[in-house]
Amino acid sequence: xxxxxxxxxxxxxFFAEGQGFPVYFYLLIILAPxxxxxxxxxxxxxxxxxxxxxxxxxxxxxxxLLTVYFAMRxxxxxxxPWRFMPVRRWxxxxxxxxxxxxxxxxxxxxxxxxxxxxxxxxxxxxxxAIARTPLPRIGATLLLLLxxxxxxxxxxxxxxxxxxxxxxxxxxxxxxxxxxxxFVSALVYLPLNPVAFLLAYLGRQExxxxxxxxxxxxxxxxxxxxxxxxxxxxxxxxxWALKKExxx
Amino acid sequence: MSFSGRFIRTARACFSxxxxxxxxxxxxxxxxxxxxxxxxxLRIAWLSLLPALFQFASVCAADILIxxxxxxxxxxxxxxxxxxxxxxxxxxxxxxxxxxxxLWKGGATKGGAPYPLLYRxxxxxxxxxxxxxxxxxxxxxxxxxxxxxxxxxxxxxxxxIDLRRYFSPAPVMLLVSxxxxxxxxxxxxxxxxxxxxxxxxxxxxxxxxxxxxxxxxLYDQSLRDLSxxxxxxxxxxxxxxxxxxxxxxLNYALYQxxxxxxxxxxxxxxxxxxxxxxxxGKNDRTMxxxxxxxxxxxxxxxxxxxxxxxxxxLVENNRGKGRITYLAFDVGRPPLSQWNGLPGLLQNxxxxxxxxxxxxxxxxxxxxxxxxxxxxxxxxxxVPTGSLLLAIGCYxxxxxxxxxxxxxxxxxxxxxxxxxxxxxxxxxxxxxIVFSRGGNTPDAVLMSATVMEGSDNGYADxxxxxxxFSTKIRPYDIQLEGNWIDLTPVSTPVxxxxxxxxxxxxxxxxxxxxxxxREWDYRLxxxxxxxxxxxxxxxxxQGDKLLMKIDNQSAKDLTECWLVLPGQHYALGDIARGATxxxxxxxxxxxxxxxxxxxxxxxxxxxxxxxxxxxxxxILFHASFFPRDSEITPWTGGAAAxxxxxxxxxxxxxxxxxxxxxxxxxxxxxxSIPLAGSEDE
Numbered sequence: 001x002x003x004x005x006x007x008x009x010x011x012x013x014f015f016a017e018g019q020g021f022p023v024y025f026y027l028l029i030i031l032a033p034x035x036x037x038x039x040x041x042x043x044x045x046x047x048x049x050x051x052x053x054x055x056x057x058x059x060x061x062x063x064x065l066l067t068v069y070f071a072m073r074x075x076x077x078x079x080x081p082w083r084f085m086p087v088r089r090w091x092x093x094x095x096x097x098x099x100x101x102x103x104x105x106x107x108x109x110x111x112x113x114x115x116x117x118x119x120x121x122x123x124x125x126x127x128x129a130i131a132r133t134p135l136p137r138i139g140a141t142l143l144l145l146l147x148x149x150x151x152x153x154x155x156x157x158x159x160x161x162x163x164x165x166x167x168x169x170x171x172x173x174x175x176x177x178x179x180x181x182x183f184v185s186a187l188v189y190l191p192l193n194p195v196a197f198l199l200a201y202l203g204r205q206e207x208x209x210x211x212x213x214x215x216x217x218x219x220x221x222x223x224x225x226x227x228x229x230x231x232x233x234x235x236x237x238x239x240w241a242l243k244k245e246x247x248x
Numbered sequence: 249m250s251f252s253g254r255f256i257r258t259a260r261a262c263f264s265x266x267x268x269x270x271x272x273x274x275x276x277x278x279x280x281x282x283x284x285x286x287x288x289x290l291r292i293a294w295l296s297l298l299p300a301l302f303q304f305a306s307v308c309a310a311d312i313l314i315x316x317x318x319x320x321x322x323x324x325x326x327x328x329x330x331x332x333x334x335x336x337x338x339x340x341x342x343x344x345x346x347x348x349x350x351l352w353k354g355g356a357t358k359g360g361a362p363y364p365l366l367y368r369x370x371x372x373x374x375x376x377x378x379x380x381x382x383x384x385x386x387x388x389x390x391x392x393x394x395x396x397x398x399x400x401x402x403x404x405x406x407x408x409i410d411l412r413r414y415f416s417p418a419p420v421m422l423l424v425s426x427x428x429x430x431x432x433x434x435x436x437x438x439x440x441x442x443x444x445x446x447x448x449x450x451x452x453x454x455x456x457x458x459x460x461x462x463x464x465x466l467y468d469q470s471l472r473d474l475s476x477x478x479x480x481x482x483x484x485x486x487x488x489x490x491x492x493x494x495x496x497x498l499n500y501a502l503y504q505x506x507x508x509x510x511x512x513x514x515x516x517x518x519x520x521x522x523x524x525x526x527x528x529g530k531n532d533r534t535m536x537x538x539x540x541x542x543x544x545x546x547x548x549x550x551x552x553x554x555x556x557x558x559x560x561x562l563v564e565n566n567r568g569k570g571r572i573t574y575l576a577f578d579v580g581r582p583p584l585s586q587w588n589g590l591p592g593l594l595q596n597x598x599x600x601x602x603x604x605x606x607x608x609x610x611x612x613x614x615x616x617x618x619x620x621x622x623x624x625x626x627x628x629x630x631v632p633t634g635s636l637l638l639a640i641g642c643y644x645x646x647x648x649x650x651x652x653x654x655x656x657x658x659x660x661x662x663x664x665x666x667x668x669x670x671x672x673x674x675x676x677x678x679x680x681i682v683f684s685r686g687g688n689t690p691d692a693v694l695m696s697a698t699v700m701e702g703s704d705n706g707y708a709d710x711x712x713x714x715x716x717f718s719t720k721i722r723p724y725d726i727q728l729e730g731n732w733i734d735l736t737p738v739s740t741p742v743x744x745x746x747x748x749x750x751x752x753x754x755x756x757x758x759x760x761x762x763x764x765x766r767e768w769d770y771r772l773x774x775x776x777x778x779x780x781x782x783x784x785x786x787x788x789x790q791g792d793k794l795l796m797k798i799d800n801q802s803a804k805d806l807t808e809c810w811l812v813l814p815g816q817h818y819a820l821g822d823i824a825r826g827a828t829x830x831x832x833x834x835x836x837x838x839x840x841x842x843x844x845x846x847x848x849x850x851x852x853x854x855x856x857x858x859x860x861x862x863x864x865x866x867i868l869f870h871a872s873f874f875p876r877d878s879e880i881t882p883w884t885g886g887a888a889a890x891x892x893x894x895x896x897x898x899x900x901x902x903x904x905x906x907x908x909x910x911x912x913x914x915x916x917x918x919x920s921i922p923l924a925g926s927e928d929e
Contacts (some may be wrong), residue, residue, distance in 0.1 A: 028647065035640070036633075118672055121676055122675045123640065126636065126679040126680065129683035130684075131767075132684070
């Protein structure tokens with residue numbers, strides 16, 4: 001991967017030149033005040049009046065939304081887009097295979113998600129300590145953030161390859177995709193929604209199972225199955241889009 | 249040692265003997281047929297002994313039988329605590345175990361889900377003996393049975409009691425008399441009160457057990473044999489509103505004993521025949537005797553209501569919320585015992601069982617507590633807000649500095665990467681340790697907010713609103729202090745999780761509440777107690793002025809005192825212990841008040857303009873002690889003036905022997921004084 005020019009370009013642009021630092025700045029500058037102020041804010045439920053009790057939950061949900069949203073935008077090359085060489089040129093001029101381009105883009109998405117989670121980790125772990133959340137649950141939450149960021153972020157890569165020259169289209173697509181998945185999943189079957197699932201997990205609540213075709217599917221299985229399929233579909237669509245770029 | 253331990257040791261000893269006999273422990277040598285055969289025989293013998301050993305165990309086990317006595321001779325007043333005497337008979341080996349009484353609180357009448365309350369006491373019952381354990385229990389409803397369990401390592405015995413067989417909807421009266429002379433006191437046909445005759449030894453030793461009793465009648469009875477606990481319980485009951493009727497007797501020496509003298513409003517000196525006059529001053533149509541036996545005495549305290557031949561015949565003394573009435577006549581001996589009008593006289597003395605006027609209830613529920621929890625002064629007690637702000641600031645500054653170094657490219661990438669990893673790791677771990685184990689975050693905050701309702705006789709009826717708020721999963725032990733007469737968990741109508749089981753552990757002369765709480769969970773309680781608090785507040789209208797006299801003979805200073813009159817309010821500042829104050833206030837609301845907006849309000853007592861610098865006090869005052877949506881109160885409609893003052897360093901109502909539990913005590917003294925010539929009058 002080290003010698004992959006697409007990977008090197010992304011890493012240099014984002015980290016060596018510091019073009020990606022604003023992403024992390026936005027992430028932390030939103031998360032930190034939300035975390036602090038949530039100590040003073042009552043929640044919706046009268047029985048959960050205490051901000052400190054919900055501190056980790058509120059911080060985790062905020063971190064989840066921010067991580068996923070920025071992962072999609074980073075994958076979509078919305079930050080310093082002029083510094084990235086188009087996919088078509090990588091293929092036509094540099095003779096790179098679609099597989100190596102795809103791998104590099106996915107690896108960089110994973111790196112970005114990991115850096116985001118690492119940067120959020122101290123704030124989340126402090127919140128967890130104050131809210132007396134058990135360490136395994138804090139660890140699981142961090143892993144969930146990584147999982148969601150990648151599952152949703154690959155759709156940013158799909159839009160990047162599909163509409164590389166139409167940046168506005170890409171931006172509209174990923175925003176619509178993000179909000180549609182979050183809201184529709186909540187409307188269709190609540191356990192599909194990542195926010196609802198995370199809140200239920202942290203609140204040790206039992207989510208209702210899905211009764212479908214006479215079968216009773218456990219909510220956790222359905223949730224991870226859905227997001228696994230979503231991520232896998234994104235990876236397949238990314239590969240298909242790259243191949244389409246090669247043949248066009 | 250418990251039975252099980254003894255049995256195990258015996259079995260082990262038998263087993264080792266058999267092993268030694270069978271040669272099972274011998275080193276294995278060349279196999280011999282005879283040796284094998286004998287070993288097999290011994291094994292069979294050992295196996296055949298096993299059932300016998302178990303039979304021995306069952307024979308030796310503690311054989312427990314539970315017997316119980318509910319209330320006062322099988323009667324208790326519904327809705328009030330009552331005594332429950334449990335007799336544990338052990339016809340086997342000695343047993344060490346726990347007596348547990350399980351009953352139900354909450355339910356539809358309390359507006360919440362039913363939850364069990366356990367009363368628990370550890371006891372040791374020697375072999376072939378009996379032990380009596382006394383509890384004071386207070387179920388909220390009796391449709392579910394009360395369960396008594398004795399559990400020990402040797403086994404468990406259980407008894408269920410259907411309380412519906414024992415309750416009385418009306419108060420219970422107790423008659424204690426050594427002599428069998430007193431004619432039966434017939435109560436009015438309309439009265440549902442139950443009169444029960446008891447011996448002095450049967451009187452409860454817990455003031456709470458008395459709360460279902462309206463009157464105690466003493467006649468020809470020595471109280472010398474009452475235990476200190478029984479006397480204290482009697483004191484507590486009278487202070488809480490109990491009524492005692494002491495009837496005189498020819499055996500006047502009994503009335504000169506110190507035990508009964510503490511209750512008598514007179515000093516008894518002898519007995520003599522006096523001309524009979526009805527103590528109630530009524531012209532009885534029945535044939536009244538001309539001369540009767542009466543005790544000769546002098547009044548020490550209280551009010552003389554009737555006299556005969558210069559002797560006090562009927563004396564009444566108020567103590568706390570209760571009353572002691574003394575009748576000097578010997579009603580158990582002729583000629584008065586044969587008088588037809590005697591039952592009527594006794595009925596009049598006992599009076600109708602009127603329930604005491606309870607002080608206005610404070611409001612204490614989730615909504616009030618939520619306000620408290622969200623107030624910054626309370627929140628800072630359990631949340632390290634300052635530390636978190638500092639940590640976030642340091643972390644963001646550190647990352648900013650790191651970005652700056654990175655942009656300048658003065659350091660090697662490798663060094664910067666290591667520094668970044670180190671910084672994030674140290675920040676994460678350090679913060680986690682500080683916030684989870686260090687800092688000042690307590691395991692729980694125990695809050696007690698008390699309103700002490702002042703009275704003329706130096707007693708205060710204290711209503712305490714209690715909250716135990718836990719920041720982590722753990723059990724808590726709360727020790728109840730002082731003369732508490734009622735402690736009730738507040739039922740929550742809707743709750744995510746069912747209310748945890750509350751255990752009342754009794755023993756060692758004290759009561760402890762034990763309950764488990766989850767993290768960020770809380771439980772609310774209400775507590776009532778009667779205690780001495782000699783602070784007198786008097787108001788005397790003088791034309792268009794009002795003279796206020798305050799005499800603080802209590803051991804506590806009062807701070808931030810206010811006098812609230814219809815349409816007016818005055819800040820009085822602090823009143824130190826031992827201090828007296830006289831102050832005159834004008835009775836012209838509009839002119840007297842600086843706040844012009846208040847002048848427009850109706851001439852009712854309005855607490856909205858009373859405020860306190862400390863936020864918690866302010867919330868407690870306006871949301872809990874004087875809620876705007878409260879029921880009719882003495883000050884509603886401007887019929888009374890209200891004096892309030894915060895008690896400095898109040899006596900603790902509860903104690904938790906745990907430094908990780910932070911205790912916050914608030915107490916407000918309140919006295920409402922009727923205003924003569926108010927609108928209602």
